[in-house]
Amino acid sequence: MASCGLAAGADEIYRALEKSLPDSVKLEKTACLGFCYAEPMIELVDEHNESKVYGNITLRDIPGIAEQKPPVSKLMLDANGDAPANAQLAQQVRIVTRHAGRIDPENLQDYLDDSGYEALRKACTAMNAQDVIDTIKNSGLRGRGGAGFPTGLKWQLAKNAKGDKKYIICNADEGDPGAFMDRNVLESDPHTVLEGMAICARAIGADEGYIYCRAEYPLAIKRLRKAIADAEKGGFLGDNIFKSGFSLHIRIKEGAGAFVCGEETALIASIEGKRGMPVLRPPYPAEAGLWGKPTNNNNVETYAAVPWILLHGADAYAAYGTEKSKGTKVFALAGKVKHTGMVEVPMGMTLRRIIYDIGGGIKDDRPIKAVQLGGPSGGCIPESLLDTPVDYESIVQTGAIMGSGGMVVMDDTSCMVNIAAFFLKFIQNESCGKCTFCRIGTLRMLEILQRIQEGKGVPDDIGKLEELSEQIIASSLCGLGKTAPNPVLTTLRYFRDEYLAHIEKKRCPAGVCRALVHFTIDREACTGCTLCAKNCPVNAITGSPKKPHTIDQDSCISCGACYTVCKFDAVIRS
Amino acid sequence: MNNTIIDVIKKYEGIKGSAIPILQEVQEIEGYISNDTIREISAVTGIPSAELYGIATFYSMFRLKPQGRHTIRTCKGTACHVSGADTIASAIRTHLKLPENENTTDDDRFTVLEVACLGCCSLAPVIMIDDTTYGKLTIGKLARILDSYT
Ligand SMILES: Cc1cc2nc3c(=O)[nH]c(=O)nc-3n(C[C@H](O)[C@H](O)[C@H](O)COP(=O)(O)O)c2cc1C
Numbered sequence: 076m077a078s079c080g081l082a083a084g085a086d087e088i089y090r091a092l093e094k095s096l097p098d099s100v101k102l103e104k105t106a107c108l109g110f111c112y113a114e115p116m117i118e119l120v121d122e123h124n125e126s127k128v129y130g131n132i133t134l135r136d137i138p139g140i141a142e143q144k145p146p147v148s149k150l151m152l153d154a155n156g157d158a159p160a161n162a163q164l165a166q167q168v169r170i171v172t173r174h175a176g177r178i179d180p181e182n183l184q185d186y187l188d189d190s191g192y193e194a195l196r197k198a199c200t201a202m203n204a205q206d207v208i209d210t211i212k213n214s215g216l217r218g219r220g221g222a223g224f225p226t227g228l229k230w231q232l233a234k235n236a237k238g239d240k241k242y243i244i245c246n247a248d249e250g251d252p253g254a255f256m257d258r259n260v261l262e263s264d265p266h267t268v269l270e271g272m273a274i275c276a277r278a279i280g281a282d283e284g285y286i287y288c289r290a291e292y293p294l295a296i297k298r299l300r301k302a303i304a305d306a307e308k309g310g311f312l313g314d315n316i317f318k319s320g321f322s323l324h325i326r327i328k329e330g331a332g333a334f335v336c337g338e339e340t341a342l343i344a345s346i347e348g349k350r351g352m353p354v355l356r357p358p359y360p361a362e363a364g365l366w367g368k369p370t371n372n373n374n375v376e377t378y379a380a381v382p383w384i385l386l387h388g389a390d391a392y393a394a395y396g397t398e399k400s401k402g403t404k405v406f407a408l409a410g411k412v413k414h415t416g417m418v419e420v421p422m423g424m425t426l427r428r429i430i431y432d433i434g435g436g437i438k439d440d441r442p443i444k445a446v447q448l449g450g451p452s453g454g455c456i457p458e459s460l461l462d463t464p465v466d467y468e469s470i471v472q473t474g475a476i477m478g479s480g481g482m483v484v485m486d487d488t489s490c491m492v493n494i495a496a497f498f499l500k501f502i503q504n505e506s507c508g509k510c511t512f513c514r515i516g517t518l519r520m521l522e523i524l525q526r527i528q529e530g531k532g533v534p535d536d537i538g539k540l541e542e543l544s545e546q547i548i549a550s551s552l553c554g555l556g557k558t559a560p561n562p563v564l565t566t567l568r569y570f571r572d573e574y575l576a577h578i579e580k581k582r583c584p585a586g587v588c589r590a591l592v593h594f595t596i597d598r599e600a601c602t603g604c605t606l607c608a609k610n611c612p613v614n615a616i617t618g619s620p621k622k623p624h625t626i627d628q629d630s631c632i633s634c635g636a637c638y639t640v641c642k643f644d645a646v647i648r649s
Numbered sequence: 650m651n652n653t654i655i656d657v658i659k660k661y662e663g664i665k666g667s668a669i670p671i672l673q674e675v676q677e678i679e680g681y682i683s684n685d686t687i688r689e690i691s692a693v694t695g696i697p698s699a700e701l702y703g704i705a706t707f708y709s710m711f712r713l714k715p716q717g718r719h720t721i722r723t724c725k726g727t728a729c730h731v732s733g734a735d736t737i738a739s740a741i742r743t744h745l746k747l748p749e750n751e752n753t754t755d756d757d758r759f760t761v762l763e764v765a766c767l768g769c770c771s772l773a774p775v776i777m778i779d780d781t782t783y784g785k786l787t788i789g790k791l792a793r794i795l796d797s798y799t
Contacts, residue, residue, distance in 0.1 A: 082769050082782035111771030252766035253727035290673075290710055291767055293780065331669055331708030334765060348666030349700075350707040366665065407770060409728035415771035447727060483727045483770070497730050501765065507707075610788045612740030634736040636788060 077107035077262040078294055079255075079416075083114035088132050092117075095141040106263030108176025110151065110160060111416035118176075119145055128152035130160070163414060163433050168395055168403050171379045172419045175263035180298050183305040186266040192311045194382035198274045199319040202385075207278040208234060211381065213389035215401030220246055220337075220374030221452065221479050222554075223400070223467040229371060232361035233279040236369035241281035244365065244372040245272055246342060247288040247295070250334035251450030252501065254481030256405040257375035259417045261288070261295035264379070265302035269325065271378030273312060274385060276323045279371050284323060287342050289330040299327055334451075334505035338553050339372045341507065352507050353553035374479065376405055396422035400466035410447075410483040411438045420465070427461040430484055441486040445569070449478025451498045451505075452558035454565025455491060474565040476558065490587035491570040492577055496524040498562035506555065513556030516547040520563060529590040532578035537567065586648050589633040593649050596637075598623040600645035607637035607646060651689055653678050658693050668696055668704055672711060681712040709765075717753045717760035719798045721778050726766030728773040737774050738763070740788045744795055758798065 076085045092102055110116060113130030117140070120126045129136075130151045139146055151160040169175070178185035186192070198207050212227025233241065245268060249257040261268060272284050288296050303325055306312040314322045328346050335341045336351035343365050345351040364370025380402060384392045393401045400422040406429065409415050413435035420429060426446055430436070437443050445455040454475035456463065463469050470477045485494070499521040508514045520543050523536050544560030551557050567574060576582045583591040596607070596616075603621040608614075615631040618624030626637070638646040657674045661667035671690060676682055682705050691698040705711040723738045741747075741761060745754050753760045769775045772784025783794055 078767075078782060079769055079771050079784070082772050082775065082784040114772075249768065250765065252725070252730075253770055254766070255768035255770055258768040291764060329670070329673065330710075331673065332710035332765075333708050345669065346666060348668040348704075350703055409770035409773060410731050415728075415773075417771075450727065481727070481770070483731065485731055489731050494731075497727070501725075504709075505765070612736050612788055613743045632739055634733075634739065636733070636736050639733075 076104050077259060078292075079107060079111040080114040080116070081294070083111075085115040087134065088115045088117070088137070091134055091137045092140065095137055097141065104179050104181070105176050106178075106180045107259050107417065109172065109259070109417035109419075110163075110414065112414050113151060113160070116151070125154050126152075127154070127158075128160075163418075163435070166424075166428070166433055167419050168421050169419050170383045170392070170395075170403050171260060171267075171376050171405050172263070172417065173383065174267065175259065175417070178264065180263050180265055181301055183266065183302070183309055186264070187309075190386060191266055192270055192306075192309075194385035195270050195273050195277070195311060196317055197385055198277050199317040199321055204234060204278045204280065207274060207385070210385060210389045211278075214384045214392040215389075215396070216377065216380055216384065216392065217400065217467065218374055219376035219380075219404065219479065221449070221476065223477060226373065226377055229361065229373070230275060230278055232359070233281075233369050233371040236362050238369040240283075240368045241279055242365040242368055242370040243272055243276045243279070243281045243284040244339075244342065244346070244360075244370060245284070245286040245375060245378055246337060246339065246372055247286055247292075247375050248330055248337035248342060249289060249292075249375070249479065250337045250505075251452075251479055251481050253407065253409055253447065253450055253483040254479050255407045255409075256417060256480045258292050258295050259407075260375050260379050260405070261292070262298055265295075265298045266306065267379045267382055268299075268375055269302055269306055269312065271381035272325065273316070273323050274381050275371060275373065275378065277316075277321050279369075281371065282322050282324065284325040285328050285346055285365070286325060287328045287330060287336070287346060290332065296327060296329060303327070333507075334501075335507045335553070335555050338555060341553070342372070343370065350507075352509055353555070355552060376480070397464065397466045399468055404465060404477070404480060406465075406480045406482045408434050408482050408484070411441070411443075411486040411488075412436070412484040413438055422466045423464045425462050425464050426456065429465070429482070430461070434484070437484065437486050441488070443484060444487050444489055445485045445491065447475075447483040447485065447494070447562075448481070449476040449558075449561070450481050451501050452476055452554065452561055453478045454561045455485070455494060455569065456565070457569040459569075474561065474568055476561070488585055488587070490583055490585035491566040491573045492524060492527055492583075493585075493587050495563045495566045496521060496528060499524060499559070502555070502559045506559075510551045510553075510556050512547045512549075513551040513559060516543050517556075517559055519543055520547075520560070524563070527574065527577045528583070528588040530577065530581040530588075532574075534578060536578060537571070537574060540567065586635065586638075592633050592635070593628070594626055594631060594633060594635065594638055595647050595649070596624050596626055597645045597647055600643050602643055602645070604642070606640050606642070610636045610640045612636060651686075654686065654689050655693060658690065668694070668701060669708070672701065672705060676711060680716050681714055683713075712760075715753075715757075717757045719759050719779055721759055721761045721776060722764040722767065723761065724767045724769070724773070724775045724777070725763050726768075726770055726773070726775075728770035729766075729775055732773040734774045737776065737786055737788070737791070740791055741776070741795070744792055759795075
């Protein structure tokens, strides 16, 4: 029961099961296994401890389940490995998400039963601080927040920094639209993140920590609060942990809705209670961070990998991945892919394998057009480059960035000019306003894109977009501005034809740009089924049942909803 | 002076950097942050009103106008965008008879806001009404959902 499952109705299923299951069956909650497309899901474990997982459960399945006759057609995973979704799981390596969907995230004992806090015990009682840092260095772990900075090195800098007081921060701001890995990890296994933070604090000599979590994740915050309280009670956080003299107090800071606060200097300003405006680095947080003290900041996923690395050794982690990108990466698969959800794969797997072999391919088997990585700082990678392996360097070569793990798949119904404008609008809303080029330059770019979408573009516009992009990259202080032109630059690089079609032929090939498409109903083909009228968001379609319908062109917003739902090809797009 | 505000501020006495959580909690209780509220918080905490106002306008979560009884957040994330979020947003406005330049319905039943991403991308398109998330939305489902709120 994580946010996806709950939104799909898991709570209702749980309550129904509570009522109808016989006493001999024990009912437990767990979190997200990553198969979000098949939520709500249940796992049945029989008396021989054999497990079967079923998906897309509805209230109608409950009586059968109560009588031990589960809906066979909905089987997803079984112990033999030949159920439909087993292959998806078999291609993954679950390190960060090793507990997701396997334990009750609100139950500390569940975590302890699977070596929980053993890595911290080791760090406190059997290793010295430098050993811990060396292990992380040797594992090759790099920051999962986007930039991929070597984590061991970062910890070393914070350890070496002189100061009477040090802090650690966990960046759980996850602002990239299209990304939800961190939410899933926090909701499914909060103790892993706390344990990773504690190990880091122990290694660098910090005794206070903050988790900066966006307020849009109420369930993650709730589970974190409980996990912190339980861990303090259990002696895994708080004073004198494992009687080693090491103490750590962790607090949660809720974000207040500002994407730029994911940038670490803005995040620190926000924790200090100020407007989240980035400042120039150096000094880096490792020297002068929160309240001017040495501070280590890592992403949720980075911390979550740490306990596993300490328990299994640096070599075991480094055995996965490529030469420069070690270990695994969690991706949030979304958009027009069949199996939306959370996947964890060894670095170096190709995009094609992730999207087709694990993701099941494109919905309705339409052609894939692009995959978007890195959110507003990233770019759209075209079909021709789907054999690119996911590692930091290879992805950067395409013009996108690895980013934090959002992977949004787009089919031929997405217009790339529209997507570029979508991200620039996001940047416009979220730019803190400090640097002129980020504030005004992106607005000028957005205006040009909007003009192109309205069919009013001129040939010179592409050159202007490229020129502005260069200037914004060169003269913005933080990563937000420096990467803001990426979505435009990558779409210009791979989908220039589409821009040209808008500018020269005043045509939107994907049929998305509202000023360039018109919808009418073919009176011969229309059966009067009323489906289009029911799905028109602005009630622009009228007609009596079984009679041909008409679209009122004045109120029509050209959204294409009627075109998509019509089963008789009676809606004509021109 | 408003007692609830004083109670909230007391909780944060001596804790550094509390301006944001104080504003968050006061908004939770009062529904929005009024100019009077800002002046009162400033008077008790000593944080200049300009700074508080600066914070309240910087973060998108703070609301400076009274809100409807229920808040609808339409997700504008990438996955929702490619799955027809704009169409859903138009349908909500049409159903609630809410003009493009307003956010709260005449009867104060709903305030409609946009949110950058709710993180439920696998169920796109998604909206959140108060604390409940609705996924895999279609226009067909929308009316029944909206009408269930009074
Ligand atoms: C505009 C902007 C937004 C960012 N958002 C996030 C975020 O949501 N989560 C995150 O972990 N890092 C984010 N970062 C990166 C952080 O600044 C920082 O590099 C990261 O938290 C370091 O952790 P890591 O080394 O574990 O990756 C963002 C950076 C920029 C420029």
